[in-house]
Amino acid sequence: MSTLTNLRAAHRHEARLQYLARPGAWALFRAGAVFGPVRRFPKLGWVVSDADVARTVLTDARHFTVFEEGGSGHLWRQVLGAEVDEMFTDAGHRSTRLRTKDLFTEANSWALVESSFGPALARMRHRLAAGEEVDVAYVTRVLVGRMAADLVGLDLARTTDFAPRAGHDPQAPEDDSYQQVFDVVRDFTGLAIKTLMSTHQDEAVIAESRRLVDRLAVGMERAFRTAPDTTMLGRCREIGLSFAEARGLCVLMLVAATETGATSMTRAVALLHDTGQQHGVLASAAAHGGELPEPELADVVREVLRVTSPATVVGRHVTGDVALHGRQLHDGDRVLMLIHTANNASGPFDVTRAPGPGYQQLWFGAGRHICVGAPVARAEIAMFLRELIAVGRPWTVTGRRYSVGVINPAYRRLTVRCD
Structure with missing residues (x-):
């Protein structure tokens, strides 16, 4: 197929992922791309689709907050109560980030991911090299479930709450425990599917959210x-x-690291296949002894994150009158930033794209609430792709199923085989 045909195929698959996940968000992404940087929509509030404007909002803690209607902190406070204050308020937030940031250095992140991902990635590479069909969507769910447990410090083997279920892989029964961690997180985030309109949750949703939090927190007190x-x-x-x-x-x-990590890794496999860009990547790896040079791998990871945008929509509450790109916002207004639209305005997926002037890396947010685990996420995608590329042969997508009604667009199943 021609490059243009490949890009169109990739675009169709990505659009279908977005639409089936959240039709309302998909429509909003398209509207945002048409109606300009800042526009007010009935019932939604102010909608921002420009990267520079979004960065202005995200870095202005004086006029915008996550703690009131429209912000993620508002959701978390309803579920967890006052204990989230330490995570979001000025002094507590700065102190906590400062005292934990060395856990997320590039070096520590690589070591942690390598230790956590190693066994499952080795099995995946062996199976692909043997010509077997592998569901990479399942593999990535297991990987991020284990990564999350290891990072937090949970020992799932010491609790029956995540015991492997009947029908698990006898060669790796622990994989089912990590899949269950992923499932709980997915169920939790699914409860927030309607928050485009409002972050106020009814009592039934809050009760179910707390039940899922309690399940995720099993074993935490002992581990603490x-x-x-x-x-x-x-x-x-x-x-x-x-x-x-x-x-x-x-x-x-x-919650923040699990579902987003799995979907970005799986979609990376599909994007490289659908656009045909895997062939250039594989050729470069072959020219360098079978391993893609680190700068090129970093470029691929950056482009995957730009197009998949782990945080597709980010909300803020306006705490004081402020002018934004020629519009006057007032205290109590709500702002939705279409991070997916802003990131994808740079063009279609292209691993050779150079980040020129003004290239805004908003996929992990910006300002004081930028994702502290960003180095871990980058290491996860890089290590996963490194093992896939190391097989040394192009992969073919043999089947795919899209997830329906999920907050993060994802493949429920993506089977591949190396030719």
Whole structure:
């Protein structure tokens, strides 16, 4: 197929992912691309689709907050209560990030991901090299479930709540436990599917959210006492957070890092295949002894994150009258930033794209609430793709199923085989 035909095929698959996941969000992304940088929509409030304007909002803590209607902190406060204050308020937020940031250096992130991903990635590579069909969507769900548990400091083998179910892989029964962690996170985020209109949740949704949080938090109290300070729970204990605060922070991290990581890795496989760009990547790897040079791998990861945009929509509440790109916003207004639209305005997926002037990396947010785990996410995608590329042969997508009614557009199933 021609390059243009490949790009069109990739666009169709990506659009279908977006539409089936959240039809309302898909329509809003398209509208945002047409109606300009800042526009007011009935019932939604102000909608921002430009990267520069979005960055202005995200870095202005004086006029915009996550804690009131429209912000993620508003959602979390309804579920977790006052224990989230430490994560979002000025002094507590800065202090917590400062005292935990060394957990998320590039070097530490690579070491953590390598330790966590190693066994499952080795099995995937072996199966692909043998010509077997592999469901990479399942593999990535297992990977991120284990990564989340390892990062927080949970020992799933010490609880029956995530015991492997009947029908699990006898060669790796623990994989089903990690799949269950992913499932709980997906169920939790699915409860927020309607928050485009409002972040106020009814009591039934809050009760179910708390039930799922309790399930995710199984074993945390024991781990809080014993986990090493190289884990989130251990570090929270060492810096003097209460267990309630540590529990809230770790649940937040489990939710933020799990589903988004899996979908970005799986969609990377599909994008490289559908656009035909895997062939250039594989040729470069072959020219360098079978491994893609680190700068090129970093470029691929950056482009995957730009197009997939883990946080597709980010909300803020206006706390004081402020002018924004020629519009006057007032105290109490709501702002939705279409991060997916802003990121994809640069053009279609292209791993050779150079980040020129004004290239805004908004896929992890910006400002004081930028994702602290960004180095871990980059390492996850890079290590996963490195193992896939190391097979040394092009892969063919043999089947795909899209997830329906999920907050993060994802493949429910994506089977591949190396030719």
